[in-house]
């Protein structure tokens with residue numbers, strides 16, 4: 198039987214550790230009877246999209262994102278509409294997508310998963326036409342992603358610092374949300390449109406979201422006394438966010454969110470500029486992914 202092709206796309210800038218040992222681990226663990234492979238490195242932000250598209254055009258079985266959510270997002274954009282599977286070696290900072298899919302954080306274990314080659318078709322979202330896999334958001338979480346992207350440092354310490362600082366500084370906006378035939382008005386801290394369960398670092402914004410149900414978990418964190426911010430963060434860690442009286446969860450396959458002077462959203466943790474209205478649309482079961 199002819200061997201299947203894999204292309205590894207390594208983002209040398211993601212995460213806190215550098216990727217020196219990854220090539221060695223790939224060479225040691227990938228089953229050479231099953232696969233032939235190539236390892237490529239991105240040269241710039243967004244390069245992963247072009248490399249993934251080219252790999253898919255060459256009939257590759259799977260493109261392996263070696264990086265975090267931003268890298269996976271680049272690669273999914275390149276793979277969209279092709280039959281090529283996505284696999285992930287979590288080497289980012291938060292690794293929200295990989296954690297939500299229960300892909301092991303250890304490189305060796307994630308590689309063994311690729312040898313097993315079990316796949317599932319997952320849902321993908323669009324925010325004003327821009328593809329996202331894990332979640333997209335407006336308000337405070339878009340602000341944090343923008344500040345994180347502007348920072349030269351990576352990792353939980355800087356993330357925690359930004360989360361705390363801007364929780365106090367962020368001013369809640371008035372939003373209009375059109376969903377399931379209703380128009381809702383909310384004064385809210387953040388609005389997140391989740392496909393996966395978490396934002397990375399095990400911060401579960403939508404603890405019971407399902408990748409395969411064709412629906413988003415729209416999570417609205419309404420204005421709350423800032424003194425309770427720590428409790429809400431704790432609730433994200435322990436998976437009980439939806440029990441908070443400040444949190445609303447609505448399931449839908451389409452939602453339109455507007456706020457005056459809106460300028461930024463985040464898709465899979467990367468800041469993206471936007472206009473006053475953002476339309477989120479669900480694409481059911483369109484991306485093949487290697488899963489545990």
Ligand SMILES: Nc1ncnc2c1ncn2[C@@H]1O[C@H](COP(=O)(O)OP(=O)(O)OP(=O)(O)O)[C@@H](O)[C@H]1O
Nearest residue numbers: 211212240241243264265266267268289290291292
């Ligand atoms: N060679 C490169 N130089 C600069 N930026 C790059 C390069 N390759 C990819 N990128 C960009 O780096 C951004 C961040 O990468 P990634 O998400 O993988 O790491 P991270 O932010 O450390 O992890 P996470 O998103 O899981 O917290 C992505 O938006 C990606 O487009």
